[in-house]
Amino acid sequence: MELEAYLKKCNIKVTKGRLNILEILLNSEDAVSVDYIYEQCKSRGLSIDLSTVYRTMEILESKGIIDKFNLGEGKFNYRIKKEVHKHTLECSLCHKEVEIDCPMVQIEQIIKNRTGFTLMEHDLKIKGICEDCKKHK
Numbered sequence: 001m002e003l004e005a006y007l008k009k010c011n012i013k014v015t016k017g018r019l020n021i022l023e024i025l026l027n028s029e030d031a032v033s034v035d036y037i038y039e040q041c042k043s044r045g046l047s048i049d050l051s052t053v054y055r056t057m058e059i060l061e062s063k064g065i066i067d068k069f070n071l072g073e074g075k076f077n078y079r080i081k082k083e084v085h086k087h088t089l090e091c092s093l094c095h096k097e098v099e100i101d102c103p104m105v106q107i108e109q110i111i112k113n114r115t116g117f118t119l120m121e122h123d124l125k126i127k128g129i130c131e132d133c134k135k136h137k
């Protein structure tokens, strides 16, 4: 089984619960909550408790398989890690450029959770001064 091999490759002990959780995550387009995963596991007839789901999410996150999004108010969503586009930061003084992972990924999740809106595109203007310029000012 493919998922089983994948878990092994990531040095994660294969259990029925973990295989199912990984499959549920792979089947979800959007980031999902632990409660959702728990419900899905139960509807699959799996005997698993909530703390096991939480622990599995921690393991998957620590192995870099999933992303965890803080939605505020103690709520978190999880999603299989996706390739994220980059934004370029340019120093206003020396014009040095630095690439960063899109910081909007987290915000997208928060907006979706609060309003139901799915962001299709965004325009980000970031201005700042690099560390070197700050030092030599």
Ligand SMILES: [Zn+2]
Binding pocket: 091, 092, 093, 094, 095, 096, 129, 130, 131, 132, 133, 134
């Ligand atoms: Zn600079």
Ligand SMILES: [Zn+2]
Binding pocket: 085, 086, 087, 102, 103, 104, 122, 124
């Ligand atoms: Zn972006």
